[in-house]
Amino acid sequence: MSDKAARKKQLILDTAKKVFAEKGFKDVTMKDIVEACKISRGGLYIYFENTEQILEEIIEHEATQRDDVFSRSRKDCTAGDILAIFLKEQKKELLSTKDNLSVAIYEYLFWKHSRNESCKREQDRFSSAVDVLTHLIENGVENGEFYCDDPEGAARNIMYVIEGLKIASGTYGITSQDIDNELLYIMSGLLAGDE
Amino acid sequence: MSDKAARKKQLILDTAKKVFAEKGFKDVTMKDIVEACKISRGGLYIYFENTEQILEEIIEHEATQRDDVFSRSRKDCTAGDILAIFLKEQKKELLSTKDNLSVAIYEYLFWKHSRNESCKREQDRFSSAVDVLTHLIENGVENGEFYCDDPEGAARNIMYVIEGLKIASGTYGITSQDIDNELLYIMSGLLAGDE
């Protein structure tokens, strides 16, 4: 029956994801999830102890499922193409209001951090993204596509801007145009050497 | 008695600020503030209806008190000097763990945004910061200090990076070195034309 259990657990995660996307992290109660899943109060506790654990598994699961732009990219793509695809991907995520977990994740990370619990995983995710971008930019520089003195600095700059955009999207709101402006600015900075 | 009342209100705001800095927004209850202020339950309600109102007034008050780097800067400062001071100020704020409201404010803005209430004021603060930076960069370009094709884009880039850094500081944590790296990257981008 472990199969059935796994399916139920997945059902909970899928449903809970919508709840987190809608209400963030702190406002979501076990009761909310129980009701959204239409299962019994006790039933939820068989699988998860609290909302924290649920969100963690959702994040974990997301990370696994998220197909990596970089690993997917083929040999015949230039660094510029890959970066463009990556940025387009980010834009899509920034604009998705439904299903957008970023606010929930921020709230969750704020909360962990304020309790002095580390969020190593998220930090790693950030650094590894920086690493990948760094390599990409280096490649671009090598084959003359990009012009950049400090690939790592540029990579970090891109990632911080993306964080900033996520925040803007979860607070004041952000338009498609706003995002384009930022992403174009980034691209043009790397291509500036062409001039 | 209005004078005494004003002083008491200020005492509450000052004390509550520490509580928000420590616990964020969502975790702070009226009870927390009552206990921190060492006043009675009902006593707090004389001045404030809920934690939202308290945080709002704190933010308002902060904004009033925050002396503006730009307006303070003197005639004999170059654009580069002013920008450097501005960034140093940001750094100081990013590193202040005590008294740092940014997490509370983010939680508050997430919450308002998720309830479809606008946060015009914060949005304006962001845009006006962008405007000021834009002018500053333009001045720098005019007198040959900076090299920049798109001052407004650069200004926005700076602001988004700062947002990203705030997030990093409230989540994974951030070192003085990390901040320096980012700020130097920004400065070097503007000075790049010197080469």
Place this chain on the structure above:
Amino acid sequence: MSDKAARKKQLILDTAKKVFAEKGFKDVTMKDIVEACKISRGGLYIYFENTEQILEEIIEHEATQRDDVFSRSRKDCTAGDILAIFLKEQKKELLSTKDNLSVAIYEYLFWKHSRNESCKREQDRFSSAVDVLTHLIENGVENGEFYCDDPEGAARNIMYVIEGLKIASGTYGITSQDIDNELLYIMSGLLAGDE
């Protein structure tokens, strides 16, 4: 300054009466009255200890002011005329929604009775009304206007019906027609002997 105090007290009573008429007895708080009177919280306590005391004084005052139909009636009125006037008066009171204290008084009497405190005054008011009606009917019988075997029984019947009508008016609501029907029934019972 006792004069000024008396005027203030009267102001409170007049204002509180409106509040009681609108909200009944149990729902009225000292705060409600303070706000309606636009005086200070402590100020009210100088004159009254609680809402019970206020309502009591209002009732007292009402009773004093209410000009008595019977004592007002002149020599040349027949018993039938006086009774008709009395019933018309009752009708007016039953239909007055504004300024109608009856619900507040009932709530107050229920409350006193449930605490085993007597409401002698109200009880007396009822019996004395019965007495006066009894005499009136007796007079009417003597001069051949009315036909009635049991004047006291008839008087009591009238008073209970009026109580019943008050209740109906404070609960389901009552129309002018409903009242007329009842009052006519009463009158026709007394005049029935004419046939």
Place this chain on the structure above:
Amino acid sequence: MSDKAARKKQLILDTAKKVFAEKGFKDVTMKDIVEACKISRGGLYIYFENTEQILEEIIEHEATQRDDVFSRSRKDCTAGDILAIFLKEQKKELLSTKDNLSVAIYEYLFWKHSRNESCKREQDRFSSAVDVLTHLIENGVENGEFYCDDPEGAARNIMYVIEGLKIASGTYGITSQDIDNELLYIMSGLLAGDE
């Protein structure tokens, strides 16, 4: 478990009824009922949202359980017998101090009425009682038992007197003798034609 739940709900209703009978409506808090039922604070909220809802269900339940004098009466009863039984029933209810909900119900109806919520059900109960009494009196008139020009008027008169008696019982208090006097007066009015 729905069976157990139903029994628990009933237990709450039974216990709450005693509380309402003792304290009326407005003075009863959820806490009072929790304590009377010896259940937990949250436990009560599983079944009822507020005291209003509880009293409503009690009234509903009472109405269902109340076995109707009229429908119970057999063929060989005369109209006079049935009316006498009905009035005796009313007397019993008027004298029952324990278990007497009338004050609570009046407070509840006052409250609803003052909030402009209709109390259709109670109003209907009144009118249907009037209807039944009207038919009864008509029957009595037909077979010569009663003498009455206006059966509907008489029926309404009886009902209003009963309301008046209920009020008297919940306020000044009332003796068995007082009730007898009124009921005899009513009966004698209908039998008056015998003379």
Place this chain on the structure above:
DNA sequence: TATGAATGAGTCTTCATTCAT
């Protein structure tokens, strides 16, 4: 007298969590 800030008790209400079935 008059004010209104301050207190603290009392109630409401919601949930996390447990547990018998």
Place this chain on the structure above:
DNA sequence: AATGAATGAAGACTCATTCAT
């Protein structure tokens, strides 16, 4: 495994009442 009733702790909120000014 699953259910959902039950518990109790926690926090919100409102007022009656007091008291320094």
